Amino acid sequence: MKSQELKEIFAEGIFDGEVRFMEPMRNHTSLRIGGPADIFAIPRDLLSLINLHMHLTRNHVPIFPLGGGTNILVKDGGIEGAVISFRSFKNIEAIKEDAGHVNISVSAGTLLQSLVHYAKENGYSGMEGLAGIPGTVGGAICGNAGAFGYEIKDVLISVEIMDIEGKIERFKKEGIEFGYRSSGILPSELLLSAEIKLKKDRKEDVLSRVENFLRIKREKQPIWEPSAGCVFKNPSGLAAGKLIDEAGCKGMKIGDVEVSNVHANFFTNKGNADASDFIRLMEEVSHRVKEKFGVILELEIKIVGRDFVNG
Numbered sequence: 001m002k003s004q005e006l007k008e009i010f011a012e013g014i015f016d017g018e019v020r021f022m023e024p025m026r027n028h029t030s031l032r033i034g035g036p037a038d039i040f041a042i043p044r045d046l047l048s049l050i051n052l053h054m055h056l057t058r059n060h061v062p063i064f065p066l067g068g069g070t071n072i073l074v075k076d077g078g079i080e081g082a083v084i085s086f087r088s089f090k091n092i093e094a095i096k097e098d099a100g101h102v103n104i105s106v107s108a109g110t111l112l113q114s115l116v117h118y119a120k121e122n123g124y125s126g127m128e129g130l131a132g133i134p135g136t137v138g139g140a141i142c143g144n145a146g147a148f149g150y151e152i153k154d155v156l157i158s159v160e161i162m163d164i165e166g167k168i169e170r171f172k173k174e175g176i177e178f179g180y181r182s183s184g185i186l187p188s189e190l191l192l193s194a195e196i197k198l199k200k201d202r203k204e205d206v207l208s209r210v211e212n213f214l215r216i217k218r219e220k221q222p223i224w225e226p227s228a229g230c231v232f233k234n235p236s237g238l239a240a241g242k243l244i245d246e247a248g249c250k251g252m253k254i255g256d257v258e259v260s261n262v263h264a265n266f267f268t269n270k271g272n273a274d275a276s277d278f279i280r281l282m283e284e285v286s287h288r289v290k291e292k293f294g295v296i297l298e299l300e301i302k303i304v305g306r307d308f309v310n311g
């Protein structure tokens with residue numbers, strides 16, 4: 001679809017929220033890489049999201065749901081169709097409580113760290129290992145984020161999802177397949193909210209576990225530099241970072257993308273990196289690891305978008 005046609009869709013005025021055209025995705029990713037999205041829309045509330053979704057699907061415009069942009073590499077040609085940002089969907093609410101547990105409803109665009117903070121402040125346990133993971137609750141559930149033996153699926157009760165037809169339905173966790181950094185939520189589905197269940201605990205114990213995990217992250221990860229976290233998944237029983245390091249790749253650089261000297265599974269943007277350099281470096285690193293160890297590394301980050309901007 002040409003940009004003029006896309007603008008005409010919005011000229012009909014059905015959408016309530018903010019919309020930008022040819023919006024550079026590097027402004028919306030933790031890597032600071034990514035070409036323009038044809039449409040970048042920030043619906044104000046659920047009704048405006050429903051209208052927008054209906055409008056876009058009727059016009060056959062592809063949709064890409066965006067959380068914090070902390071686990072994606074957007075290619076230099078940007079994203080075809082519409083990126084829908086969940087940044088207006090932020091809410092945390094305790095909805096049920098007994099002596100030992102609390103059930104919490106949380107909207108998809110809520111920052112994962114706001115939820116970790118809420119749990120910490122109230123002495124609720126179950127999310128301590130997720131401390132320091134950037135991005136939103138929606139993105140965390142879609143990728144089953146985790147660390148230190150914790151995974152978000154472990155505290156999940158249910159999710160509310162809008163399917164490609166615009167139908168909104170709640171699914172129990174058991175109805176969704178979760179794996180290591182993956183979920184059965186389809187790319188065409190929008191995650192709207194989730195219910196989680198945490199255990200009541202002593203506030204100081206929750207706090208000390210959170211602080212311990214944050215300290216380890218600060219020591220072992222280049223969290224002060226633009227990155228998308230771990231580039232590759234850990235192969236069963238192995239650490240991808242260690243394999244990359246032992247294959248001699250630490251500090252390797254293509255363009256402005258560098259294999260971090262702090263943690264070899266983090267590739268950092270040293271200035272003006274582009275996606276094609278990132279992909280070349282990824283290919284070179286996985287080639288060297290395969291040559292040295294016979295291990296094929298699988299991607300943890302998601303590569304999205306097109307190679308070139310269309311008309």
Ligand SMILES: Cc1cc2nc3c(=O)[nH]c(=O)nc-3n(C[C@H](O)[C@H](O)[C@H](O)COP(=O)(O)OP(=O)(O)OC[C@H]3O[C@@H](n4cnc5c(N)ncnc54)[C@H](O)[C@@H]3O)c2cc1C
Pocket residue numbers: 030064065066067068069070071072086108109132133134135136137138139140141142143144145146147181189190191192221222223227228229230302
């Ligand atoms: C410094 C750093 C440290 C990190 N440490 C960890 C770690 O320890 N463990 C870990 O697991 N990850 C880690 N990550 C990766 C990343 O932060 C997580 O994967 C995070 O959960 C991604 O959330 P997001 O909102 O940024 O998702 P995005 O990057 O915005 O999106 C990721 C995917 O989810 C989809 N998505 C997002 N929101 C929705 C929605 N509402 N509905 C439907 N689909 C949606 C997107 O379409 C995309 O396919 C780290 C990243 C960085 C930069």
